[in-house]
Amino acid sequence: MPAAWADLDFFAGPRWRQVADALAAETRPVLPPRERIFAALDLTPPEKVRAVILGQDPYPTPGHANGLAFSVAPGVALPRSLENIFAEMEADLGARPACGDLSHWARQGVLLLNTALSVPAGEAGGHARLGWRPLVEEIVDRVSRRPTAWLLWGRHAQDFARFIRPGDHLMIETAHPSPLSARRGFFGSRPFSRVNAWLEARGETPIDWVGKEPAGQG
Secondary structure (H helix, E strand, C coil): CCHHHCCCHHHHHHHHHHHHHHHHEEEEEEEHHHHCCCHHHHHHHEEEECCCECCCCCCCCCCCCCCCCEECCCCCCCCHHHHHHHHHHHHHHHCCCCCCCHHHCCCEEEEEEEECCCEECCCCCCCCCCCHHHHHHHHHHHCCCCCEEEEEEEEHHHHHHHHEEEEEEECCCCCCCCCHHHHHHCCCCCCCHHHHHHHEEEECCCCCCCCCCCCCCC
Protein backbone atom coordinates (compact mmCIF):
# COMPACT_ATOMS: atom_id res chain seq x y z
CA MET A 1 0.00 0.00 0.00
CA PRO A 2 1.19 3.60 -0.53
CA ALA A 3 2.80 4.83 2.70
CA ALA A 4 1.50 8.41 2.45
CA TRP A 5 -2.10 7.20 2.24
CA ALA A 6 -1.81 4.22 4.61
CA ASP A 7 -4.01 5.81 7.30
CA LEU A 8 -7.10 5.68 5.09
CA ASP A 9 -9.83 3.44 6.46
CA PHE A 10 -9.69 1.41 3.24
CA PHE A 11 -6.21 0.17 4.10
CA ALA A 12 -6.83 -0.18 7.85
CA GLY A 13 -9.98 -2.30 7.48
CA PRO A 14 -10.89 -5.47 5.58
CA ARG A 15 -11.57 -3.83 2.20
CA TRP A 16 -7.94 -3.72 1.05
CA ARG A 17 -7.44 -7.36 2.04
CA GLN A 18 -10.50 -8.31 0.01
CA VAL A 19 -9.18 -6.47 -3.05
CA ALA A 20 -5.68 -7.90 -2.56
CA ASP A 21 -7.10 -11.42 -2.30
CA ALA A 22 -9.14 -10.87 -5.47
CA LEU A 23 -6.04 -9.67 -7.32
CA ALA A 24 -4.05 -12.66 -6.07
CA ALA A 25 -6.77 -15.00 -7.31
CA GLU A 26 -7.00 -13.35 -10.74
CA THR A 27 -5.96 -15.82 -13.42
CA ARG A 28 -5.67 -13.19 -16.18
CA PRO A 29 -2.69 -10.82 -16.43
CA VAL A 30 -3.37 -7.67 -14.39
CA LEU A 31 -2.53 -4.18 -15.60
CA PRO A 32 -0.70 -2.05 -14.73
CA PRO A 33 2.13 -4.19 -13.32
CA ARG A 34 1.59 -4.86 -9.62
CA GLU A 35 4.35 -2.45 -8.59
CA ARG A 36 2.59 0.35 -10.51
CA ILE A 37 -0.98 -0.12 -9.26
CA PHE A 38 -0.56 2.65 -6.68
CA ALA A 39 1.68 4.87 -8.81
CA ALA A 40 -0.75 7.81 -8.67
CA LEU A 41 -0.79 7.72 -4.87
CA ASP A 42 2.96 7.12 -4.59
CA LEU A 43 3.83 10.10 -6.81
CA THR A 44 1.26 12.49 -5.33
CA PRO A 45 0.91 12.26 -1.53
CA PRO A 46 -2.20 13.90 -0.01
CA GLU A 47 -0.45 17.03 1.22
CA LYS A 48 0.91 17.72 -2.29
CA VAL A 49 -2.38 17.40 -4.21
CA ARG A 50 -3.37 20.63 -5.98
CA ALA A 51 -5.50 19.26 -8.80
CA VAL A 52 -7.32 15.99 -9.44
CA ILE A 53 -8.10 14.31 -12.77
CA LEU A 54 -10.30 11.22 -12.46
CA GLY A 55 -10.08 8.49 -15.07
CA GLN A 56 -12.10 5.29 -15.29
CA ASP A 57 -9.69 2.34 -15.37
CA PRO A 58 -6.20 1.61 -16.71
CA TYR A 59 -5.59 0.97 -20.39
CA PRO A 60 -6.18 -2.78 -20.98
CA THR A 61 -3.46 -3.16 -23.62
CA PRO A 62 -0.26 -4.71 -22.20
CA GLY A 63 2.58 -2.18 -22.07
CA HIS A 64 0.31 0.88 -22.05
CA ALA A 65 -0.91 1.50 -18.47
CA ASN A 66 1.56 3.02 -16.01
CA GLY A 67 -0.71 3.55 -13.01
CA LEU A 68 -1.67 7.17 -13.80
CA ALA A 69 -5.06 8.10 -15.27
CA PHE A 70 -4.92 8.83 -19.02
CA SER A 71 -1.13 8.32 -18.98
CA VAL A 72 0.79 5.71 -20.96
CA ALA A 73 4.25 4.26 -20.58
CA PRO A 74 7.04 6.19 -22.33
CA GLY A 75 7.32 5.40 -26.03
CA VAL A 76 3.71 4.20 -26.40
CA ALA A 77 1.59 5.77 -29.15
CA LEU A 78 -1.06 8.11 -27.76
CA PRO A 79 -4.51 6.60 -27.17
CA ARG A 80 -7.27 8.65 -28.76
CA SER A 81 -8.48 10.24 -25.50
CA LEU A 82 -4.96 11.33 -24.62
CA GLU A 83 -4.43 12.67 -28.14
CA ASN A 84 -7.55 14.80 -27.63
CA ILE A 85 -6.28 15.99 -24.26
CA PHE A 86 -3.02 17.08 -25.88
CA ALA A 87 -4.90 18.71 -28.78
CA GLU A 88 -6.90 20.77 -26.29
CA MET A 89 -3.70 21.65 -24.43
CA GLU A 90 -2.09 22.81 -27.66
CA ALA A 91 -5.11 25.00 -28.38
CA ASP A 92 -5.08 26.27 -24.80
CA LEU A 93 -1.35 26.71 -24.12
CA GLY A 94 0.26 26.53 -27.56
CA ALA A 95 2.28 23.37 -26.85
CA ARG A 96 1.99 19.77 -25.73
CA PRO A 97 4.17 17.23 -23.85
CA ALA A 98 6.80 15.24 -25.70
CA CYS A 99 5.18 11.89 -24.87
CA GLY A 100 2.17 10.37 -23.16
CA ASP A 101 3.86 9.68 -19.81
CA LEU A 102 2.21 12.17 -17.43
CA SER A 103 4.47 11.51 -14.46
CA HIS A 104 5.66 15.12 -14.53
CA TRP A 105 2.07 16.23 -13.84
CA ALA A 106 1.82 13.88 -10.87
CA ARG A 107 5.07 15.16 -9.36
CA GLN A 108 3.68 18.70 -9.44
CA GLY A 109 0.59 17.80 -7.44
CA VAL A 110 -1.84 16.58 -10.11
CA LEU A 111 -3.46 13.41 -8.76
CA LEU A 112 -4.12 11.24 -11.81
CA LEU A 113 -6.47 8.76 -10.22
CA ASN A 114 -8.41 6.02 -11.96
CA THR A 115 -11.64 4.96 -10.23
CA ALA A 116 -10.54 1.34 -10.70
CA LEU A 117 -6.82 0.90 -10.10
CA SER A 118 -6.46 -2.33 -12.05
CA VAL A 119 -7.84 -4.06 -15.12
CA PRO A 120 -7.47 -7.55 -16.62
CA ALA A 121 -5.45 -7.45 -19.82
CA GLY A 122 -7.76 -7.05 -22.80
CA GLU A 123 -10.93 -6.48 -20.78
CA ALA A 124 -11.74 -2.81 -20.22
CA GLY A 125 -13.84 -2.36 -17.10
CA GLY A 126 -13.09 -5.88 -15.94
CA HIS A 127 -12.23 -4.75 -12.38
CA ALA A 128 -14.88 -2.03 -12.08
CA ARG A 129 -16.60 -4.05 -9.34
CA LEU A 130 -13.48 -5.50 -7.74
CA GLY A 131 -13.76 -3.18 -4.72
CA TRP A 132 -11.70 -0.10 -5.63
CA ARG A 133 -14.57 2.41 -5.47
CA PRO A 134 -14.59 2.84 -1.64
CA LEU A 135 -10.90 3.76 -1.81
CA VAL A 136 -11.52 6.42 -4.46
CA GLU A 137 -14.47 7.85 -2.53
CA GLU A 138 -12.29 8.14 0.56
CA ILE A 139 -9.44 9.75 -1.38
CA VAL A 140 -11.80 12.33 -2.87
CA ASP A 141 -13.12 13.13 0.60
CA ARG A 142 -9.59 13.43 2.02
CA VAL A 143 -8.24 15.62 -0.77
CA SER A 144 -11.23 17.97 -0.72
CA ARG A 145 -10.49 19.07 2.83
CA ARG A 146 -8.27 21.69 1.18
CA PRO A 147 -9.05 23.90 -1.85
CA THR A 148 -8.36 21.81 -4.93
CA ALA A 149 -8.88 22.05 -8.68
CA TRP A 150 -11.17 19.24 -9.90
CA LEU A 151 -11.14 18.22 -13.56
CA LEU A 152 -14.12 15.92 -13.94
CA TRP A 153 -14.31 14.80 -17.55
CA GLY A 154 -17.43 12.83 -18.39
CA ARG A 155 -20.31 11.42 -16.38
CA HIS A 156 -18.30 8.67 -14.73
CA ALA A 157 -15.90 11.15 -13.12
CA GLN A 158 -18.71 13.58 -12.33
CA ASP A 159 -20.47 10.85 -10.35
CA PHE A 160 -17.76 11.27 -7.70
CA ALA A 161 -18.47 15.00 -7.26
CA ARG A 162 -20.87 14.16 -4.43
CA PHE A 163 -17.90 13.03 -2.32
CA ILE A 164 -16.14 16.40 -2.66
CA ARG A 165 -16.48 18.41 0.52
CA PRO A 166 -17.75 22.00 0.19
CA GLY A 167 -14.85 24.41 -0.14
CA ASP A 168 -13.05 26.98 -2.23
CA HIS A 169 -12.51 24.53 -5.07
CA LEU A 170 -12.19 25.04 -8.80
CA MET A 171 -14.71 22.74 -10.48
CA ILE A 172 -14.26 22.02 -14.20
CA GLU A 173 -16.89 19.55 -15.40
CA THR A 174 -16.99 18.87 -19.13
CA ALA A 175 -17.53 16.10 -21.62
CA HIS A 176 -14.99 13.27 -21.67
CA PRO A 177 -12.02 13.64 -24.07
CA SER A 178 -13.03 10.42 -25.81
CA PRO A 179 -13.51 10.75 -29.59
CA LEU A 180 -17.20 9.98 -28.96
CA SER A 181 -17.74 13.04 -26.79
CA ALA A 182 -14.80 15.46 -26.98
CA ARG A 183 -16.65 17.80 -29.35
CA ARG A 184 -19.57 18.06 -26.94
CA GLY A 185 -17.79 20.39 -24.58
CA PHE A 186 -14.29 19.12 -23.88
CA PHE A 187 -12.72 20.93 -26.81
CA GLY A 188 -12.63 24.62 -26.03
CA SER A 189 -12.90 24.17 -22.26
CA ARG A 190 -9.30 25.38 -21.70
CA PRO A 191 -8.82 23.42 -18.46
CA PHE A 192 -5.06 23.83 -18.24
CA SER A 193 -4.94 27.62 -18.34
CA ARG A 194 -7.96 27.79 -16.02
CA VAL A 195 -6.27 25.64 -13.41
CA ASN A 196 -3.10 27.72 -13.61
CA ALA A 197 -5.02 31.00 -13.36
CA TRP A 198 -6.78 29.66 -10.27
CA LEU A 199 -3.49 28.56 -8.69
CA GLU A 200 -1.79 31.88 -9.44
CA ALA A 201 -4.73 33.79 -7.96
CA ARG A 202 -4.11 31.82 -4.78
CA GLY A 203 -0.40 32.70 -4.81
CA GLU A 204 0.66 29.21 -5.88
CA THR A 205 3.09 28.14 -8.58
CA PRO A 206 1.31 27.19 -11.82
CA ILE A 207 1.63 23.66 -13.17
CA ASP A 208 4.06 23.07 -16.02
CA TRP A 209 1.70 20.97 -18.10
CA VAL A 210 3.91 20.80 -21.17
CA GLY A 211 7.26 19.89 -19.71
CA LYS A 212 10.67 21.00 -20.93
CA GLU A 213 10.55 19.37 -24.34
CA PRO A 214 7.23 20.03 -26.09
CA ALA A 215 6.61 17.92 -29.18
CA GLY A 216 4.63 18.39 -32.33
CA GLN A 217 1.81 16.20 -33.56
CA GLY A 218 1.80 12.50 -32.69
